[in-house]
Amino acid sequence: MKKIMSSLMALLLACQLAHAQETIIVSTKNLALALEKDADNNLVVAYFGQKLAMADEYRKVRPLDKYKPGNDDLFNRREAYVTGGSVNLLEPALAVTQSNGDKSLVLHYVSSKVNRIDANQTLTEILLTDPQYQFEVKLFYHTYENQDVIEQWSEILHHQKKAVVLNKYASACLTLSGNKFFLKNQRNGWGQEMSPEEQELLHGIRTIDSKLGTRTNLLHSSSFMVSMDGPATEDEGTVLAGSLEWNGNFRLDFETFDEYYLRITAGVNNYASAYTLQPNETFTTPKFVYTVSTTGRGQASRNLQRWARDYRLCNGTKDRLTILNNWETTYFDFDDQKLSHLLDDTKTLGADVFLLDDGWFGNKYPRNGATSGLGDWQVNKAKLKNGISSLGKEATEKGVKLGLWIEPEMVNPKSELYEQHPDWVLKEPGRKEYYMRNQLVLDLSNPAVQQFVYNTVENLFKEVPQLAFIKWDCNSLIYNAYSPYLKNQDHFYLEYVRGLNSVLAKVRKQHPDVPMMLCAGGGTRVDYKSLEYFTEFWASDNTNAYDRIFIQWEYSYYFPSIAVDNHVTEMGKQPIKFRTDVAMMGKLGFDLKVHELTPDDLTFCQQAVKVYDTIKHLVWHGEQYRLQDPYNNKVAAIAYVSPDKLEAVIFNYYVSTKFETPINLPIKMKGLDPSKKYSVREINLYPGTKSPVNSEPTYSGDFLMKVGFNPEATARRTSVILKVTAI
Structure with a gap:
């Protein structure tokens, strides 16, 4: 009996321990x-x-x-x-x-x-x-x-x-x-x-x-x-x-x-x-x-x-469009004729979309600068006498797509919207309004404002059925944090975001496949909630290609390259090849005065778009390997390898800022199949140049990952793109 009782007690204790744990x-x-x-x-x-x-x-x-x-x-x-x-x-x-x-x-x-x-x-x-x-x-x-x-x-x-x-x-x-x-x-x-x-x-x-x-x-x-x-x-x-x-x-x-x-x-x-x-x-x-x-x-x-x-990421497994943006070409100064030429430039360049940036709207208070017109989303008749719908039709006729810039969460005090709906604006009772970039934030906790923002976007698609891209900007912080609509101001910050996301969800449901860029005075609004609705984000207003190597390097710790918008601009003094090669490490775009490019620069850019089309699947959907960082090395290198390990593209940039001898050690590759044989060749060469990279030998993946390969990047060859292909 004692043995039975002892066994029962042990079993009971075991059950209690199992239950407790x-x-x-x-x-x-x-x-x-x-x-x-x-x-x-x-x-x-x-x-x-x-x-x-x-x-x-x-x-x-x-x-x-x-x-x-x-x-x-x-x-x-x-x-x-x-x-x-x-x-x-x-x-x-x-x-x-x-x-x-x-x-x-x-x-x-x-x-x-x-x-x-x-x-x-x-x-x-x-x-x-x-x-x-x-x-x-x-x-x-x-x-x-x-x-x-x-x-x-x-x-x-x-x-x-x-x-x-x-x-x-x-x-x-x-x-x-x-x-x-x-x-x-x-x-x-x-x-x-x-x-x-x-x-x-x-x-x-x-x-x-x-x-x-x-x-x-x-x-x-x-x-x-x-x-x-x-x-x-x-x-x-x-x-x-x-x-x-x-x-x-x-x-x-x-x-x-x-x-x-x-x-x-x-x-x-x-x-x-x-x-x-x-x-x-x-x-x-x-x-x-x-x-x-x-x-x-x-x-x-x-x-x-x-x-x-x-x-x-919204449509993260799908393709993206290459853009020509007019911002750094015209800023707010454009008309029908200039835009028509820019549509021609888009076609000449080989880009998919012409993106018309800020300044296309406002009549009583024309949007000729950052001080007026924001919130009045009617086409500026003085600039676009034929209307925005006509521009969409012309783009289609010329074989390109049209995109538009909007900033529907904001309002200028100098606008019809502010005059008609001061109760739609975030501002503290009795206090002086504080402006950032001459604007205030609309109260998106208010359902009426949410509907206005949604209608703003939806009306653009109705007016321009060809609309193929949206650049959605956000240039102000919330300084005047008081909602005239909400009874409980403790709920304001939450309800504002809930209202914004409600609008974005409706827009995305109505237009599931239209690419949308998330922009906010640089990369200051990038997170995985926003990227449920946006296909990409603007990483920085700093488009200096040298700085962008570092910025894009750090973004890559958390975000895929397909989401990062990189544009070739005139910022910085680097050769156009360097600027373009850096922009290729993500979603390529241009913000250039195409008509002012030299013949060789234009030829290179046209060629680069075609080269990009052959490697963008690797950049967008391949496995990314940071090979050599730009902080401690003369040459920075990043690779994108296809999931099946049959091909890779490697971006190499000479980043030394002081005099250095041109001798560099081979850069070890990653992510290849050690048992496969690969060829290595340089791509995206500038017209009239010859690559010193010998593409004749083949190398095992084991060799390339343990010994490496020297791209021969120097102060005179500041950017080198290598294509690695399994034999």
Whole structure:
């Protein structure tokens, strides 16, 4: 009997332990997040890192932890979603004021379910509740198996009789373990987008945020990388790359604790944005996307880029159009005759689209500069006597497409729109208006304004049925942050973005295949929420090709090249070949006075468009490898390799700014098949030049990746494009 009782007790204890240690595995091909219910029904992070071969071993991880948190230990708990006012006194992901004024929230694990979306996607949903306050939080983990990417967000709901205030409501918090942590992020400024910084995360909280309302990446990027144990390199080290999918104010908190841990909390910035959640109303946070690589930053980038093309970027697997923009050719000074010549130039160049930029609208207050007309979206009859529809017809007759610039979220005080609808403008009661670029922001929290913006875009498509491209600009921050429409100003920053996204979703639903460029005084509005609606973004108003090498290099850590608009302009003193070669590392466009080009320069540009057509599939859809960085080398190099490893294109640029001998070591390639034989030849040569690159020998992929190949880039050969083809 004693043996039987002993066995029953052992079985009961085993069942209790199994129940207490219920494990939920969120995994991709190489990445795993193991969540467990502890003895107090808290959902904690048991493991986050490389996927284990045997799934049943995840439950063995937490017992090996150096720390054994007890009831009196306030800092070692590693909840999957930290709440404020309970036993965890670190930075919360969710902080609330209950309807009775209590600031506490204690979430207990209730249940989980897994939905297999398809062979590559899985959605895990976990329900947490605070039964004392009838408060619910659902955590969502959307995995992309082959991309090694996870999207995470939460839904917040309560069933109390009165409203609850959400004081902070992050999308996710992740707990990383390691001896040291290094944050790589990018600071921004006009013309200096994506300037890199890296620092060790020491004690305390490092916060990166935006309170700008629009153009939210103007000062800091909402994308980042964290390396564990030591700074990662391109091909070595464990690194997490993350990006918040939100085009409003954001907040990223990095808090180290207990020597060996880092908590990353990512979400909407709660600055001036306490949200009053009504009973039975569901609040959904933005998505936070991340990936982990154990082989350096390069693989993390490729994971995000592949995921973006396949699942997030609008039409990311499709083609793009090559553009000739008139901005730097004419600025606001043009008429029917000039535009007709520019249509001819577009055809001569071989580009697909002529993009008519700012200045085509406004009559009572003509848009002849940045001070007037914004908001009055009627064609300027003095400039375009035949109307905008006539220009669309002429473009079609000449064998090119027409695109238009718009900035429908903004208004000039000197406009008919401002005179007729002052209540549609964001401005603080009784205070002087503050202008940025002579304009104010329309109140997109107001449904009437949302409808106006949508109608503005839709009317253009009705007036110009041939309209084939939209450049959507945003040149102002939100300075006068008060909505005449909203009763609760704490909701303003959220409702503004919700209104904007509602308009964008309607436009995209109505015109699913029309390319749209996201522009905001440079690359200050690039995030994966916006890129659900836009096919591409303007990376910087700084089009100096030398600077662009660095800017485009940094964008590539998070965004695919197909999304990055690069134009050949007259900025900088580099040869036109250098400027064009740099612009080819993305979505090529031109902003040149084509009619003023020398015969050789024109011939080169025409040839470059044709060459680009033969390699753009690699740039847009290939796997990107950063071979040699521009910060520490004379020659910078980036490769794009086809998924089947049969071909690649390699861009090489001489970036030394001081006198150097022309002798360079071979550059090791990446991503090729070591067993295949390849030919290497230079392409996109300037007329009348001969390449010193010998295209006769063939090389194994093994040789090219271990020994490399010298592109012979020098101060006299500043840009070299190599085409690598399997034999």
